[in-house]
Each structure stands twice: as C-alpha cells, then as structure tokens.
Amino acid sequence: MRILTLAGRRLAASIPTLFLILIGVFLLLQFAPGDTVDAMMAQMGGGDAATARELRKFYGLDLSVPVQLGNYLWRLIRLDLGFSSIYGKPVATVILERLPPTLLLMTASLSFAFFAGLVLGVIAARGVNRWPDTIISTLGLIFYATPSFWFGLMAIVVFSIYLQWLPAGGFEDIGAVRSGLARTWDIAQHLILPTLTLGLIFLAIYLRIMRASMLEVLNLDFVRTARAKGLDETRVVVRHVLRNALLPMVTLIGLQAGTMLGGSVVVESVFSLPGLGRLAYESVVQRDLNTLLGIVFVSALLVIVVNFFTDLLYARLDPRIQAEA
Amino acid sequence: MDAIRRYFRSPAAVVGLVLLLVVIAMAITAGFLYPRDPLALAGRPLQWPFANPRFLLGTDNSGRDIAAQIFYGARISLLIGGVATLIAIVIGVLIGAFAGYYGGWIDNVLMRITEAFQTLPNFVLLLVLVAVFGSTLTTVTIAVGVVSWTAPARLTRAEFMSLRNREFVQAGRTLGMKDIQLILGEILPNALPPVIVYASVVMATAILLESALAFLRLSDPNVASWGNLIGLGRDVLRVQWYVSAIPGIAILLTVLAVSLVGQGLNDALNPRLKSR
Numbered sequence A: 001m002r003i004l005t006l007a008g009r010r011l012a013a014s015i016p017t018l019f020l021i022l023i024g025v026f027l028l029l030q031f032a033p034g035d036t037v038d039a040m041m042a043q044m045g046g047g048d049a050a051t052a053r054e055l056r057k058f059y060g061l062d063l064s065v066p067v068q069l070g071n072y073l074w075r076l077i078r079l080d081l082g083f084s085s086i087y088g089k090p091v092a093t094v095i096l097e098r099l100p101p102t103l104l105l106m107t108a109s110l111s112f113a114f115f116a117g118l119v120l121g122v123i124a125a126r127g128v129n130r131w132p133d134t135i136i137s138t139l140g141l142i143f144y145a146t147p148s149f150w151f152g153l154m155a156i157v158v159f160s161i162y163l164q165w166l167p168a169g170g171f172e173d174i175g176a177v178r179s180g181l182a183r184t185w186d187i188a189q190h191l192i193l194p195t196l197t198l199g200l201i202f203l204a205i206y207l208r209i210m211r212a213s214m215l216e217v218l219n220l221d222f223v224r225t226a227r228a229k230g231l232d233e234t235r236v237v238v239r240h241v242l243r244n245a246l247l248p249m250v251t252l253i254g255l256q257a258g259t260m261l262g263g264s265v266v267v268e269s270v271f272s273l274p275g276l277g278r279l280a281y282e283s284v285v286q287r288d289l290n291t292l293l294g295i296v297f298v299s300a301l302l303v304i305v306v307n308f309f310t311d312l313l314y315a316r317l318d319p320r321i322q323a324e325a
Numbered sequence B: 001m002d003a004i005r006r007y008f009r010s011p012a013a014v015v016g017l018v019l020l021l022v023v024i025a026m027a028i029t030a031g032f033l034y035p036r037d038p039l040a041l042a043g044r045p046l047q048w049p050f051a052n053p054r055f056l057l058g059t060d061n062s063g064r065d066i067a068a069q070i071f072y073g074a075r076i077s078l079l080i081g082g083v084a085t086l087i088a089i090v091i092g093v094l095i096g097a098f099a100g101y102y103g104g105w106i107d108n109v110l111m112r113i114t115e116a117f118q119t120l121p122n123f124v125l126l127l128v129l130v131a132v133f134g135s136t137l138t139t140v141t142i143a144v145g146v147v148s149w150t151a152p153a154r155l156t157r158a159e160f161m162s163l164r165n166r167e168f169v170q171a172g173r174t175l176g177m178k179d180i181q182l183i184l185g186e187i188l189p190n191a192l193p194p195v196i197v198y199a200s201v202v203m204a205t206a207i208l209l210e211s212a213l214a215f216l217r218l219s220d221p222n223v224a225s226w227g228n229l230i231g232l233g234r235d236v237l238r239v240q241w242y243v244s245a246i247p248g249i250a251i252l253l254t255v256l257a258v259s260l261v262g263q264g265l266n267d268a269l270n271p272r273l274k275s276r
Helices: A002-029 A036-044 A049-058 A065-077 A091-126 A131-145 A148-162 A180-218 A221-228 A233-270 A276-285 A289-317 A319-324 B002-009 B011-033 B066-102 B104-119 B122-133 B137-146 B150-163 B167-174 B179-215 B226-236 B242-269
Strands: none
Touching (some): A002 A289, A091 A180, A091 A233, A091 A276, A148 A180, A148 A233, A148 B179, A148 B226, A233 A276, A233 B122, B002 B242, B066 B137, B066 B150, B066 B179, B066 B242, B167 B179, B179 B242, B226 B242
8 A cells, every 4th residue: 555655745746847848849830941831731732811810819829828838737737638630630630540559569578578687688688698698688688789670670571461460550350350269360460560669679688787687686695595594496497586676677667668659650650550640640641730749748647657557566576675665 | 998998899899989970971971972962863863782783772752872871971960960969968068057056946947957857758849849859950950959968968067066165166166266166167077977978868869869860851841851852762661661761770870870879988997886
C-alpha cells in the first residue's frame, strides 16, 4: 500500500511536467509557418481572404497567443484535444483509432527485447570472456549501431520479397474478411517483422545491461553463501542472482519508453502500420498542428504511465524500496 | 600515456579507431575523388554495383553515382553528428553545472525542464522542431542537438554535486573566487572526462536520429546524406535493393566506430571499472 502512495506521489509530480511540455510545444508551434486554416485552404484548393478570416475566427485563431493557450489548456482539462481539420474528426478520436497498433507493437517489441536480452545476457555472463560471450557481445554492438529503418527494409527484402514468408507491411490483410483466431493470426504475422525491427536496438541495450548486472551480482557475498550451501549452479542463478540482477532491467523499461515511441514513428512508416507514430509523421507533413500537439500530449502521458507501472514493478522485485519509502 | 597504451591493448577499440579514421578519410577525400556534384546526373540509372567500372557502387534511381554520395554522405554524417553533439554537450554541461552547483530552487527548476525534455520522446520533439523551423542542414543539426542534451545534463549535475564541496573548491571559495570562476575554472575540468566519454553515445544517437529523419524525407533534401539515399532506394527496394543496402552499411559502420571508440576511451580512462 505504501508503495502505491509513493508511486502515486511520483505520478502527481509529473503533472506539472506534462503542463510544461504542453505549454512549451504550444508556444513553439506558434512559430510554425502557416496554421490549420492555411492547410485547410490548401486542401480546398484555395479561397479568398474573407473565408480565411472567418475560419480563423471560428477556430479561435484570431485571438492573442496567451488567450489561445488558456483556451487550449482549459479544453485539455476536459480531455478535449481539439479538432483535426485534415481528418475531419476530433483529434482525440483520430488518436484513439491509431493507438492500438502502436501499443501492440510497443508491448511486443518490449517483451521480445526484454526476454531475449535477459536470456542472451545470462548466457554471456555465465561464459564471460569465452566464445559465447564474445559472439553475443559483438552482436549486441552491431545491433546497437544498426539504423532500425534500414534493418526493416532489409528484412522486407529477405523475408517478404525473396522468401515470401511474411507480409511486407500493413496491419492486417484488407482483402480477406476474417474474425476471431484467423484475424489474430493474420495480425501477428504482420507484426513479426516490425516487432523484430523495433526491438533490435533495445535488445542490444538490454543484453548489455543484463550481462553487466549479472556479473556484478555474481560476485556478491550472498551468492557465495548460496553456493557454499551446496545449491547447484542453475538454482543459484535462477533463484538468487536473477531476481537481483533484474532491477536495472526494470529501470530501463521506464527510461526507454520514450525512445521506443520515437522509434515506432520510423518503424510504422517502414511497414506502413496505421499507428500513432505514422500519424505523427503524417501530421508533420500535412501541417496538422492540432493533431501533432495531441500526439505530444498522448505520448508524454504514455511515458508517464509506463514509468508509474515501472515504479510498482520495481517495488515488487525489491522489498527494500518499500521499506525506505 | 598509460591511458593511450591501455586503449591500444583493446582490439575492439583499435578496430573502432581504424573504422572512424576511414570514415574521416572518406569525408576529407570526397572532394578530390569525386569533384563533380554528387547529386548531379552521372549515368544510366539503376546500374548494379561492379557492373560498370565508372560507378563502383552502381547508380541510384535518378542516375546518380552511389559511391560519390557515400563519400559526401560521410561529410554530412560527421558534420551533423559532431556539431549536434557539441550543441548537446554545451547545453547539457551548462544546465547540469548550474543545477549541481547551486542546488535549491535553481536545481529544482532546471531539473523540471530536463524532466520535461526526457518525458517527451525525443524523436517526436524532433518532428515538432522540423515542422516548425523547416528542414535545412542548419535547423536539422540544431534540432538534433536540442533533443539530445538531457543525459549529459544529468551526468554533469551528478559530478558537480559530488565535487562542489571538495576541499579544492572550498579553498577557491576562501580565496574569494566568484561562483562563475569556480564553476568554469575549478569544478568543470574535473567533471568533464565522463561527460566527454558519454559524448560518443550522444554522437552515435545523433547520427542515427538524422539518418532516420532523412529517411522520412524530413531532412535537408539538397545534401548527399546516407539517410536520403536509403529513403530514395525504398522506391526500388523490390529489385534494386542495393540502393538502400549500401548507405545503411555506411551508417552502421560509422555508428559502430563511434561507439567502439567511446567504449575504448571509457575503459582506458577508468581501468578499474574494466576489470569488473
């Protein structure tokens, strides 16, 4: 219970941060060349100045910047993110439609990177400075240096074009109407390559941290005690070392949440997934500033929520944290 | 001297240094080897690598020499990576130094700002900056620097907090030195080494960020950048996959070189950490 208050307090502390971000980005967007009305006029194929003036008045764009900012924040409190003139829908609706693929992709990549990194890190640490360690560490370095979008393209060349095992893009097969398990299977197939692509860099980071943290814990006194008790090596690693070595890995989830969201912008573009990242890219190209601001809000919110759960998980793994709270 | 010897004892660090020197050599010699504009039409489009001795790495879909673009691209990547890193380190060190030295409400305010930057995914912020300020070489470089300063700031702050009450600083204070003299002249030189080692991580990320932006066609289209070429090659990925493959390998090797050198420097400067 105590840990919930502690995590809750940290959650409350991040609300000012959220407002700081929104105010900063809102003011920044005032410098953008052209506003929503310009974008709309361009889409309509031009129009006269009077129409533009009327539209600006309708959207409240003729008011002074502080008033607009106040209006925006006030609407935000009521969870109204404004209206996207490009999509002709409220921004909140547009974002909610695009959220599921991104959440699915992020969860899948994170799980893949976490568990593969964990296993590889343990293997590397067990054979430190021998050939499994050398191979795994070198692979980690190479994965870290690989641009994700390039890896995605090359994966498409190999697995979709030459081997024709997996689809090259999209979230599901649009041609076939499927439901239930068949649809799930179809989506899973579409997500394999994006998951690997997004997870690769994080896999490299996780495996490096896991290896270092295993090596550190393996040298501690309680491990020697466990061995002296006569426990076999597997028991020592699984029951005693792993749990302690996991702490830095969990910290990393919180730290990397933002990077992962940023990475999904690129990966979703490579695999043409209709997700939040792709929406961010489209709204930059189409100058849909309302949507862009909404995405800023939602992605910051997502990072904060992930960090909240990381805090909880952290305390679950290490009871000492609860005691210090 | 000891550190240099230790650096050269690690094979990975030496490989990294050699790779980095090769990339730097490519950037320097680009002008001599390929005096023509790398973005000008050079020959028939989509010739495979090694098929035509005039174009060792082939031509792209607009008939431009890929090898020339790779050489000029080394310039752009190193330039953007280097300058953006410098910007990030300068902002980070300044903010971290003031926050760590003064503590109290200054620290509070500066760390709130840092937290805001950390909470917002940096690629999303990069998109916002490019949407607002456009995508020329200058704005992209500054934008990449502006989204990368938070980790150096935290690192500098931690160093300053541990150093600010050491004896040599107190001695300086007793001598009547001003805060700014203490910060820049006394504490900073001692706090800098880990930050400089960390700069390699910032530079590796900066190169990757720019190439991702270029791939999405949101970076400067008027320079020969590796990311631009990958984005261009995407249109002919089905058959002429080499147009995208070649610049990707260039990015991979450059980022690998920068990280290996950084890792080598880190191990050479902190020998005790390595034995762990």
